[in-house]
Amino acid sequence: MRRAFAFLVMIVLLLVLGISSSDQAMRWVSKARYQQEGNLGSDKYRYGDLYGLSYLPDFRMLKDTSLITNQFTSEGLRDMDLYILGDSYLYSYIHMDTTNFARSKQVVFRKWSEGTAGAIVLQPTGNKKVLLIESVERNMGTLIDMLRVRAHLEGYKAPLTWNESFNATLADALYDPLLEQNIDFTLFNFQGLSFLKSLKAQVNLNLFHRTTPEVVLSRDHQFLYMKETMDSLQKGSSFYPISAEDIQVLLARMTKIEQYALSRGFDEVIFSFIPNPVAITQTESRRTNQLIVSLSKANHGQLHILDPTQVLAKGGKSYFFKSDSHWNQQGAQAWLNQLNQYLIKL
Amino acid sequence: MVFNSLQFLVFFGIVTAAYFLLAHRFRWMLLLVASCYFYMAFQPIYLGILGFTIVVDYYAGIYLERFEGRAKKLFLALSLMANIGVLAVFKYYAFFTGNFMHAASYFGYTLQIPQLSILLPIGLSFHTFQAMSYTIEVYRGHQKAERNFGIYSLYVMFYPQLVAGPIERPQNLIHQFYEEHVWDVERVKAGLFQMAQGLFKKVVIADRLAILVDAVYGSLAIQSGGNLVLASVFYSFQIYCDFSGYSDLAIGAAKVMGFDLMTNFRAPYLAKSIPDFWRRWHISLSTWFKDYVYFSLGGNRVSIPKWYFNIMVVFIISGFWHGASWNFVIWGALHGVFQLIGITVSRRFPALSPENARGIYFRFLQLWTFVLVTFAWVFFRLSHFADIKLYAQRLVIWNVDAPLGLHVNEIVLSLLLILGLLFWEHRSTNKISPKLWLLPMILLAIYFLGVFSLKQFIYFQF
Structure with a gap:
């Protein structure tokens, strides 16, 4: 009996480890669990990614996951191949096809996270080839980097020392870097356990005025933000102090990236940076660093920079989810309209 | 992992x-x-x-x-x-x-x-x-x-x-x-209990105290003396709960499989003197130094100057063992100096010797030992001389309102946890065995009060 119990424990845990270590298995399990209603389903993202981290009951608001479609269906001039290097601010809200983008004859979208997917192949058409590089403010410092862009445009991989290579090969074979969160998902992310998580979140908020480490509550308690965007010690924060020199460094990096992309066969390169939600909602008493606005001003029209700050500011809080780190469909729509105007004039 | x-x-x-x-x-x-x-x-x-x-x-x-x-x-x-x-x-x-x-x-x-x-x-x-x-x-x-x-x-x-x-x-x-090793239910229970106790010390106490300690030590230039004292006391318990928590997890995990590892901590903050502290703190290391370095140098069976020299050598090496930095050497040397002063006082005034202490004097010695140990920990925590200087300068400034990183309720909880820990250890040293019904309560407390930041154990860096 005891041996049977030990055997059962071992098999179950080996299964958990196996599933949590495999990207494919995790994709399958996640899909099944997200689709499932009831106690065995998962509500990690159903109510917003920040709710899924904090489980604060006041932010349990069903998230609209519909995609924006058919924004630019006119048969007008279609003379552009649009290549987009972007993040979840785009692909989670906008259908990436020609019906949404002005002048586009073809739309090719590549996620930043697919850095090992190989080179983006330019189609041999006579159309104007435009590269749109998009990133949310908090990731700009990391993503606006030549090596990362090269990884996507030519499949470049930075050479590793033998030590790094050995470590990386062995670590890849043995451990999934997401193992911890995958095990958490596999073992504990059930709707049936949400009440416990909510209770814990409430106890910590009411007693200690604290949420989960990754999430910060806005001053007016209306929004959840990623801590990374609020902590003035972190570079992705809207409160991280920036100097004129930092702006020049960033512009220099962008100029190099533009030159590189032009040399790879693109005709135009557009950069668009989405402000962190707190930079638009302005719920805090502190002043934000206005990174994107400063960047646009210092650019003096040399690079194509699409700054949506003003457009988003018009909608303010109404353009962002309260329990998610992203904008909502209205915010995405406002940006898309601005982009299409820009593309028409390009 | x-x-x-x-x-x-x-x-x-x-x-x-x-x-x-x-x-x-x-x-x-x-x-x-x-x-x-x-x-x-x-x-x-x-x-x-x-x-x-x-x-x-x-x-x-x-x-x-x-x-x-x-x-x-x-x-x-x-x-x-x-x-x-x-x-x-x-x-x-x-x-x-x-x-x-x-x-x-x-x-x-x-x-x-x-x-x-x-x-x-x-x-x-x-x-x-x-x-x-x-x-x-x-x-x-x-x-x-x-x-x-x-x-x-x-x-x-x-x-x-x-x-x-x-x-x-x-x-x-x-x-x-x-x-x-055969499956022994009592042994497995004891091992799991010790693991739960270690996890509690780590995620409920140490990682909670770390929030305040990191906030204060990370902004020395704007801190007040009161905050620095509080952070220093918290750091004493943070490092203890972090390290002894790890040891409990290690010893408990081995115990579940039937292995006995040596005890590494025995209520060190209840020590009545610095030598007593070292008989209770990181016992596996202090006995290592005693067995292989101190005794090899002659221990106390030498002339008094040589004996004092041996003590200082062992403590300085011990400090150096912790890290390749002068602050660790100073930390070790301070413990050596405290010990020498204690020995000298006890030799000249036998009535004051910790060995004979009773009642209030005994409690005073426990508190005094804690103060000395906490003072030394400041050098352990601050690796740059500029920071140590800044710490000393800010220690005398009391009328500023600087951030602590924790809400007042959480500071109160932290103090209660510290008192609870001392009380628990006092009972444990009096040979009162833990009750099994505490296990699910500890697990619940860990879940509701734990700070789950996957913070590395402090001693891993050594």
Whole structure:
């Protein structure tokens, strides 16, 4: 009996480890669990990614996951191949096809996270080839980097020392870097356990005025933000102090990236940076660093920079989810309209 | 793979279940493979360093047994040099070369010694000392050389105590790998209880206190004396709960499988003197230094100046063991000085000796010892002289309102947890055994009050 119990424990845990270590298995399990209603389903993202981290009951608001479609269906001039290097601010809200983008004859979208997917192949058409590089403010410092862009445009991989290579090969074979969160998902992310998580979140908020480490509550308690965007010690924060020199460094990096992309066969390169939600909602008493606005001003029209700050500011809080780190469909729509105007004039 | 992670929970469950399912003769192999996997979770390449010291010490043990006289001494010296050499390269190279260049520049010379861009292998000082313990004990004839290479490797690599101790002695551990451990419900319960206790200390107390400590020590320039005192007291308990929490997890995990590891802490903040503190704090290391360094220097069976010298040497080396930085040396030296002052006072005024203390005087000595230890921890926590100077300057400024990083309710909770810990340890030292009904309560408290930030254990860096 005891041996049977030990055997059962071992098999179950080996299964958990196996599933949590495999990207494919995790994709399958996640899909099944997200689709499932009831106690065995998962509500990690159903109510917003920040709710899924904090489980604060006041932010349990069903998230609209519909995609924006058919924004630019006119048969007008279609003379552009649009290549987009972007993040979840785009692909989670906008259908990436020609019906949404002005002048586009073809739309090719590549996620930043697919850095090992190989080179983006330019189609041999006579159309104007435009590269749109998009990133949310908090990731700009990391993503606006030549090596990362090269990884996507030519499949470049930075050479590793033998030590790094050995470590990386062995670590890849043995451990999934997401193992911890995958095990958490596999073992504990059930709707049936949400009440416990909510209770814990409430106890910590009411007693200690604290949420989960990754999430910060806005001053007016209306929004959840990623801590990374609020902590003035972190570079992705809207409160991280920036100097004129930092702006020049960033512009220099962008100029190099533009030159590189032009040399790879693109005709135009557009950069668009989405402000962190707190930079638009302005719920805090502190002043934000206005990174994107400063960047646009210092650019003096040399690079194509699409700054949506003003457009988003018009909608303010109404353009962002309260329990998610992203904008909502209205915010995405406002940006898309601005982009299409820009593309028409390009 | 830290002990306060879900990865470890799964790993531990699989290894323990497999351990009891396997026939006895295969168990050491399972533990060895599991230990390699555990260590490689931190940095796979450093398994090579462990492999090097294992091979050297394995053969050194065999040759130490085979030879006598000068040859025997030579093999011991070779083994110690190999182990200390590894420490010197990976832990102390940057310190020595940096100080050498600094000293040269002081005398007007400019030296450029190439630096190694290497990360300190995790737990290096722990497993190196454990390996040295083996060759020294074989040399002294207290331990037979281990012929099974796998078992010897497991002695150095046994995963519960691989990265932060307790630093075992071969006489205590090696024979246990040969013994067949059966599933003992009481033992498993006791092991799980100790693990839960360790996890509580780590995620409920240490990682909570760390929030305030990091906030205050990270902004010394704007802090007040009151905040610094509070942060220093909290740091004393943070480091204790962090390290003893790790030890509880290690000892408990080993106990579940039937292994007895040595006790590493015995209510150190209830100590009545600095020597008493060191009999209760990181016992596996303090006894290591006592057995292999202090006694080798002659211990207290020498003239008084030589005795004092021996004490200072041991404490300075102990400080240096913790880290390649002057602040650790100062920390160790401070403990040495406190001990010398204590010895001197006790010799001149026997009535004041801690050994004779009773009642209020006894409590006063406990408090005084805690104050001294806490003062020394400041040097342990601050690695730059500029920070130590700033700390001293801000200590006398009391009328500023600086951020503490924790809400007042949480500070109160932290203080209650500290008091609860002291009370619990006081009861435990009076031999009152823990009740099983506490186990689910501890687990619930860990869930609701734990700070789950996957914060690394402080002593892993050593």
